[in-house]
Amino acid sequence: MKVRLKCTVNQEPVEVLADDYKTLLEVLREDLQLTGTKHGCELGECGACAVLVDGTPVLSCLVLAVESEGRRITTVEGLAADGRLHPLQKCFADLGAAQCGYCTPGILITAKALLDAEPNPSRARICEALSGNLCRCTGYLQIVEAVEAAAKAPR
Secondary structure, three states: OEEEEEEEEOOEEEEEEEEOOOEHHHHHHHHOOOOOOOOOOOOOOOOOOEEEEOOEEEEHHHOEHHHHOOOEEEOHHHOOEOOEOOHHHHHHHHOOOOOOOOOHHHHHHHHHHHHHHOOOOOHHHHHHHOOOOOOOOOOOHHHHHHHHHHHHOOO
């Protein structure tokens, strides 16, 4: 059965007709063509599909799209504003924190939620916040350093 879903995605009102069994991840990628959010394990174990729902990071592979009715959703595409990268995106690029890039959208989203809640987190806190995001390419040091640099960057 199809359901009509109304929500805000990346600060834009959205209305989509989607299958009632689809996850938020599937609706974002397939129906709204926002492919920055990645299919990873689809079991909630890798963090590649993280998005913000009302400012809180959630694993979009574990959320039915219908649960997002009336909510504010932010994907990695929504981080940049006015043609400028978010400080996290800039620091990730400048410090080589993204290698293959597959995990990067989920990590950026999770890091944004952390910095929104704690503007100056400790290294230990950054590691704890990102512990649900798996990366197969790095040793995480550059990722943590990029989050630290973003915390110090002007916003």
